[in-house]
Amino acid sequence: MSEPVLVALRGVSFTYEDGPAVLTGLDFEVREGRALALLGRNGSGKTTLMRLLSGGLRPSGGELTVTGLPVRYDRKGLTRLRTTVQLVVQDPDDQLFAASVGQDVSFGPLNLGLSDTEVRARVAEALAALDITALAERPTHLLSYGQRKRTAIAGAVAMRPRVLILDEPTAGLDPDGQERLLATLAGLRERGTTVVMATHDVDLALRWADDAALLTPSGARTGPAAAMLARTDLLAAAGLRLPWGVAAAQLLHRQGVLADPANGPRTPEELAAVTAGPPGGGSGATGAHP
Known part of the structure; x- marks a missing residue:
């Protein structure tokens, strides 16, 4: 991967007070423009890693x-970090505190000491990016769960970070809410934001991410999502199952329908498109992804 490294942990260790080491000698990189999925079992250190990246925690060792x-x-130093990296936690109620949506989204930019004109521009931009402009005056306690999620993300986007880290952003959303959120993240990426998503959903990671980082007892292993999520040894070490798309691609490859299982379907729609091809198309099939 040739993309520049925006944020990195180098040889980082972290131990909570009176507890065992959570991370030891960890190396981890976030590369510009790459959608990165962070996966691992409960207790593997995902939340700690994200808080280290965003400055919420300070490494016990490393940098x-x-x-x-x-x-x-x-x-x-922390102001510089937080204008580069923003973390949105899993439960939006842990992040929202202002009376209205617009006030909540404006909190970060106001703390940067920006002019009123600049703050208003950033709030308007963030609300538009998250498709919640109409909610600007809505009291936060009257929002639906999905609207609260979007408001929390908008608050981070208003800081104009280069890296946006999301902890289980699709948890608790219905299918339509998940699709709308993924479309929003695609729009943010087009505007130049690098997105890191922590998730337990291997199918979502396969579909969405360019790269996947699996947290295992021996450290973080990162690489192209399709390749990493086909590694049954790493998946087992990370407490994860094989994504259905990988299993389907392997089956299609064995049957001669798909030339390269690494280019297999990542959504049901892509699977339908692959299997709808002409009989015997395996010799020339390249899969669902060019």
Whole structure:
């Protein structure tokens, strides 16, 4: 991968007070423009890793770097970090606190000391990006769960981070809500935001991510999503199952329908398109992804 590294943990260890080590000697990189899925069993350290990346926690050992420079944990250093990296936690109620949607989204930019004009522009931009402009004056306690999720993400987007980290963003959403959120994330990526998503959903990771990072007892293993999510040894170590798309691709490959299982279907629609091809198309089939 040749994309530049935006944020990295180098040899990082972390131990909570009076507890065992959660992470030891961890190396982890977020590369610009790559949609990265972070996966692992409960207790593997995903939440700790995300908080280390966003500055919510400070490493016990090793260092956090932004564009190659070590982060300093003083006011200036943390402000620089938080204008580069934003974390949205799983439960939006842990993040929302203002009376209205617009007030909540404006909180971060106001704390940067920006002018009123700039704050208004950022809030309008973030609300539009999350498709919640009509909710600007809505009291946050009257929002649906999906609307609260979008408002929490909008608050992070208003900071204009280069890296947006989302902890289980589709959890609790119905299928339509999930599709709308994925479309929103696609729009953010088109605008230049690098997105990291922690998830337990291997099928979603296969469909959405360019790269997958699997947290195992021996550390983080990162690579192209299709290849990583086909590694049954790493999946087992991370407490994860094989994605159905990988299983389907392997079956189609054995039957001669798909030339390269790494280019297999990632959605039911792509599976239908592959299997609807002419009989005997395996010799020339390249799969669902060019």
